[in-house]
Amino acid sequence: GESVGLHLPTLSVQEGDNSIINCAYSNSASDYFIWYKQESGKGPQFIIDIRSNMDKRQGQRVTVLLNKTVKHLSLQIAATQPGDSAVYFCAEKGAGGTSYGKLTFGQGTILTVHP
Amino acid sequence: SQTIHQWPATLVQPVGSPLSLECTVEGTSNPNLYWYRQAAGRGLQLLFYSVGIGQISSEVPQNLSASRPQDRQFILSSKKLLLSDSGFYLCAWTNYYNEQFFGPGTRLTVL
Numbered sequence: 373g374e375s376v377g378l379h380l381p382t383l384s385v386q387e388g389d390n391s392i393i394n395c396a397y398s399n400s401a402s403d404y405f406i407w408y409k410q411e412s413g414k415g416p417q418f419i420i421d422i423r424s425n426m427d428k429r430q431g432q433r434v435t436v437l438l439n440k441t442v443k444h445l446s447l448q449i450a451a452t453q454p455g456d457s458a459v460y461f462c463a464e465k466g467a468g469g470t471s472y473g474k475l476t477f478g479q480g481t482i483l484t485v486h487p
Numbered sequence: 488s489q490t491i492h493q494w495p496a497t498l499v500q501p502v503g504s505p506l507s508l509e510c511t512v513e514g515t516s517n518p519n520l521y522w523y524r525q526a527a528g529r530g531l532q533l534l535f536y537s538v539g540i541g542q543i544s545s546e547v548p549q550n551l552s553a554s555r556p557q558d559r560q561f562i563l564s565s566k567k568l569l570l571s572d573s574g575f576y577l578c579a580w581t582n583y584y585n586e587q588f589f590g591p592g593t594r595l596t597v598l
Contacts, residue, residue, distance in 0.1 A: 408589075416577070473581035
């Protein structure tokens with residue numbers, strides 16, 4: 373079946389640096405993508421999403437980029453803070469009404485921010 | 488605002504015992520509901536989803552079952568737990584825009 377995977381399982385950065393977390397997806401028909409942050413022992417927290425008719429979307433300190441040509445998704449975190457340390461997951465949703473909102477998740481990237 | 492609850496937060500059960508995990512959503516009506524399992528250090532695996540009361544779809548064959556007795560209640564069950572059922576169980580709901588939000592999770596340990 374379709375899969376979503378991450379290039380880098382771990383990422384260590386210094387506080388204040390910018391972080392980039394990457395994700396590759398295989399289902400070219402996916403029309404919606406989400407980034408989640410998961411802290412230890414907690415449920416995933418919605419960060420930002422992007423639909424397939426967009427290339428870029430910005431939030432507070434975060435930017436998601438979508439390159440449909442190479443089926444690549446990235447999450448950029450500006451001025452990374454220790455509180456950003458967590459596991460980050462990308463997820464994709466197939467197009468069409470029969471998808472019922474089901475998401476396929478990547479493996480996750482562990483982001484560690486050093487003070 | 489909408490909130491999602493799961494209980495219990497943690498559970499330790501012996502092999503062969505039954506299981507019942509509950510998820511409830513507040514502040515919305517007729518949400519799509521989902522059960523996921525997350526093994527330690529891994530991603531999320533979709534187990535079940537429901538688009539309405541009494542409507543359950545299973546994504547993977549397994550030892551678990553799900554039920555939706557009320558619009559905003561989703562229950563994950565098992566008659567006899569296996570060691571491999573250990574994990575972090577997450578309930579989620581989806582809004583009109585397909586944004587999916589997760590509950591706090593239940594940590595299940597089967598001994």
